Amino acid sequence: MTLNEFKAWLKEKMPDNFRENESMQAHTSFRIGGPADLLVLPADVHQLEEVVVKARLENLLLTVIGNGSNLLVKDKGIRGVVVKLGNTIKNIVCQDDKIIAEAGVSLAAVANKAAACSLTGLEFAVGIPGSIGGAIFMNAGAYDGEMSKVVTKVTVLTVDGEIKDLSKEELDFCYRHSSIQDNGAIVISVEMQLAKGNIEEIRAKMADFTNRRTTKQPLDIPNAGSMFRRPPGHYAGTLIEEAGLKGYTVGGAQVSTKHAGFVVNKGNATAADVLQLISDVQKRVYEYAGVHLEPEVRILGE
Numbered sequence: 001m002t003l004n005e006f007k008a009w010l011k012e013k014m015p016d017n018f019r020e021n022e023s024m025q026a027h028t029s030f031r032i033g034g035p036a037d038l039l040v041l042p043a044d045v046h047q048l049e050e051v052v053v054k055a056r057l058e059n060l061l062l063t064v065i066g067n068g069s070n071l072l073v074k075d076k077g078i079r080g081v082v083v084k085l086g087n088t089i090k091n092i093v094c095q096d097d098k099i100i101a102e103a104g105v106s107l108a109a110v111a112n113k114a115a116a117c118s119l120t121g122l123e124f125a126v127g128i129p130g131s132i133g134g135a136i137f138m139n140a141g142a143y144d145g146e147m148s149k150v151v152t153k154v155t156v157l158t159v160d161g162e163i164k165d166l167s168k169e170e171l172d173f174c175y176r177h178s179s180i181q182d183n184g185a186i187v188i189s190v191e192m193q194l195a196k197g198n199i200e201e202i203r204a205k206m207a208d209f210t211n212r213r214t215t216k217q218p219l220d221i222p223n224a225g226s227m228f229r230r231p232p233g234h235y236a237g238t239l240i241e242e243a244g245l246k247g248y249t250v251g252g253a254q255v256s257t258k259h260a261g262f263v264v265n266k267g268n269a270t271a272a273d274v275l276q277l278i279s280d281v282q283k284r285v286y287e288y289a290g291v292h293l294e295p296e297v298r299i300l301g302e
């Protein structure tokens with residue numbers, strides 16, 4: 001099946017849930033990236049399964065994204081089919097001291113739901129702008145909290161089209177890593193074990209974390225969070241600042257003057273600008289400290 005034939009299939013099956021030649025600028029927090037050939041926004045889990053199984057059966061290129069808050073999409077865009085789950089499939093329930101959320105639910109919504117149910121353990125997630133699916137993929141974390149500490153079970157769609165539950169052990173969590181990065185599975189829903197807490201204390205902790213972010217991070221300028229992984233024994237932002245690169249600019253991309261671990265899009269940055277900046281920063285930090293910085297942001301497209 002060609003991509004055009006797949007488009008015709010989408011038109012018949014879910015005419016309101018796909019876009020053609022869709023700029024990824026609108027779907028990434030960096031506001032950078034060329035077009036996706038076809039972008040699908042499934043209405044529910046059933047549509048998600050249908051699209052993924054069909055695209056895989058037909059050997060089409062397939063990319064799944066969440067909220068696009070950890071992505072750098074290259075300037076020529078993404079070939080084939082992109083399925084966006086962020087803000088699409090988003091049911092969420094509290095069950096005793098557990099929370100079960102579909103992959104597209106935002107971390108802010110999960111943290112707020114936990115607070116509303118007087119459950120503690122997810123306060124750290126309140127300011128991370130991803131979806132819960134992307135957070136499992138990345139093992140997202142902040143302020144001593146991490147997805148690995150609360151997740152008990154993740155339901156995935158495997159590359160063979162099978163719906164399967166993965167235990168915490170099978171998710172093989174470590175720093176900004178889970179087995180989803182290696183096995184190509186798609187996160188459908190996530191079960192988290194929390195503990196009963198005091199709603200005022202939970203809200204106060206969330207407010208404190210939000211306040212710390214607003215003070216330290218360039219939240220008013222498009223970015224994709226920490227550009228580099230934390231190198232063992234160091235902080236990327238500190239090394240970049242010490243190497244004299246705070247404010248370093250390539251085209252529209254700049255090492256944030258507020259937090260050197262972030263790269264911001266000053267308005268018209270291209271992916272090529274960001275990639276050049278990444279390469280320059282890596283070189284200069286290596287010369288300065290002998291440390292190789294690895295991007296944390298996922299780079300997609302061509």
Ligand SMILES: Cc1cc2nc3c(=O)[nH]c(=O)nc-3n(C[C@H](O)[C@H](O)[C@H](O)COP(=O)(O)OP(=O)(O)OC[C@H]3O[C@@H](n4cnc5c(N)ncnc54)[C@H](O)[C@@H]3O)c2cc1C
Pocket residue numbers: 029063064065066067068069070071085086103127128129130131132133134135136137138139140141142180185186187188217219223224225226298
């Ligand atoms: C201002 C700002 C602050 C941030 N702060 C933090 C922080 O404190 N801690 C932190 O860890 N991160 C932080 N991030 C980065 C980002 O929010 C997290 O990595 C988040 O978990 C990414 O989720 P997402 O839904 O946006 O994923 P995306 O960026 O859409 O995708 C990231 C990767 O996950 C994959 N993926 C997404 N959804 C699924 C799914 N359902 N199934 C399988 N694979 C999937 C994608 O293919 C891609 O490879 C920050 C980002 C910004 C912009």
